[in-house]
Structure formats: structure tokens, C-alpha cells
Amino acid sequence: MSLYPSHSGFKRHLDPHHIKFFELIRDNRDKLGSTILNIGLDNNDGGVPSWPWVEWMLNELKFDKVVVLEYHKPNVEFHRKHFEKEPRVKIIHGDVRRAASFVTDEIDTVFWWHGPEHIPLEDLPQSYDQLSLLANKAQFWACPWGNYYGVAKGRFTGDEHHYFPQNEHFESLGLTVFNTGGAINTGHANIVAYEIKE
Secondary structure (H helix, E strand, O other): OOOOOHHHHHHHOOOOOOOOHHHHHHHHHHOOEEEEEOOOOOOOOOOOOOOOOHHHEEEEEEEEEEEEEOOOOHHHHHHHHOOOOOOOOEEOOOHHHHHHHHOOOOOOEEEEEEOOOOOOHHHHHHHHHHHHHHOOOOOOEEEOOOOOOOOOOOOOOOOOOOOOOHHHHOOOOEEEEEEEOOOOOOOOOOOEEEEEEE
């Protein structure tokens, strides 16, 4: 099993800063079931696209099905076309804050990479509640740790960062938290928040 998505842009951004995060998933793969819900999938035209996450989930982690919930309609349309010949992938247009009303598939694991900072902080508990209704086995979230990304208008509605994430924002939800990538407010500093149901 490859620890990271194989896309060169991903390896440049993820390796070795977040190895503990990927080791956590690898070491618990047998507890994560057969279906995974990926929150957010950005085409990021001209940058690093996020569709390699889906290929990694299918080809390396060996999930039988990947369901994607994406807020920005053009991203939904792009990825529906990109994965149109892949029957194991389903792309849904919807808002994570009402995820349970959009996602009707049976979901074992939820994966939300660099997404929690894209909703208002006051909506984080609601999003957790919605995703908890869906996740039968586990959730893995990650986001910047502190203010090195800044809070700014994004490229489209739903892309903006709303707050500077802190560990306690996720610990207060009952998630287990650790940090990767360096000290708060620097470089690749990340918060990883997760729960694995035994």
C-alpha cells in the first residue's frame, strides 16, 4: 500500500510533513470498512488538483466505493466528467453542514482534508453532528494549525477560510487531536482530528 497519493504535487506537499497522519490511516485500515466519504474535491486549475485523493482511496487503500460531497458546482461537474467511467465513484453536490440530507449511501469512514476551515467556526459542531450520522466506523479531519494560511476570500464561494483553527476547536467535539508539519502558525503546520469507533 502506498502511504501517499502518487500525484507528484501531492508528494511534494505531503511528504514528509504529515507522515503521522498517513501512518494512522494505514495502521487502522482494517477498521475502516469498505466505503469512504470524501468531503470536498477541488479541480484547482493550474494548481494541485485533489482528485488523486480518490484514486489513492480506491487503488491503495482498497475502498470499494468513494462518495464525494462537494459544495462548488463547477468542481462537481468537473469531477463527474473526470470519473464518469469509474463506477466506484459517486460525486454529490451539497453542503457538509447538511451532509446527512445529501448522502444516502451507507458510509463507513469520513475523510475531510483541509476543509473544516472553509466553514464558519460556529458551524463546526453542526458539521460534526451531520458527519457522525453518516460515519459508521471512523472520521479523519485535517486543517491548517493557526494563522499561517490566513483568513481570506477564496477563489469561489465556499473556498474562503473563516477562522484560525486551534486544537481545542476539535477537542471540544470529542475528537482525538494531534499536530503535524511543525509548530503552530508555521509552514505546513496541521491539525489532525479523528475518531475510530471500536
